[in-house]
Amino acid sequence: MIIAALRVVTTNNVVHAALWLVVVLAGAAAQYILLAAEFVAVTQVLVYIGAVMVLFLFGTMLTRARIGTESDLNNSYKKLGIPVALVMLVAMGVALLGSFGDEKLPQTDTVVSTQEISDQIFGPYLLPFWALSFVLLAAVVGAIVLARKD
């Protein structure tokens, strides 16, 4: 999964990057199942692998004249990005090791049921749910307005 993530940011082919991103997202869904979050994992597969990847491939198709390897996908900050990412990784790693050490996750036999999540969403988190509905509506309208031929 980490190798796939590295390929997403280093490959010279946009379509290959999208397909490697599918591997990363599927791996993330597997991690969610390991973390006893099956509803989130199913949502991840449906929304990300189903919808977002189709959007990415459509975007690639509509904005590029040719499908193939390109050499000018990276900008001049490419060398600068490696130390930035490494410094962040070392900082986060030190913080995580200091905070959690070898603490183990509790062993559970039950996964979090969809009913519990829906009780959360339609209970204490109802207002964010409304806000999210408006965000999605605005995104749909905005995408149509932006992509419309006028």
Place this chain on the structure above:
Amino acid sequence: MFVNQFLFLAAVLFCIGVYGVVARKNAVLMLMSIELILNSVNINLLTFALRNGSTDGHTFALYIIAVAAAEVGVGLGLVLLVYRNKKTISVDDLSEMRG
């Protein structure tokens, strides 16, 4: 299973995503790197949800997935508009707002 094994995976994914945002010039590839970052945040949220025995993290993760989907939709609409007007989606060539 250790807490840290998931948190480190998330940290590595986050750093790879940051590197992608910094290094990529193609706008579609930058959006893909942002997806990597959002997924690492989701892994973190679900790890702490399991650790603390609460379901709040699951709700947040679902909201993040929905917001990411909206963001990709609008982002690709913007990229499409930029491509239609300028025939390129390289973010280095978009310098009209430079002071």
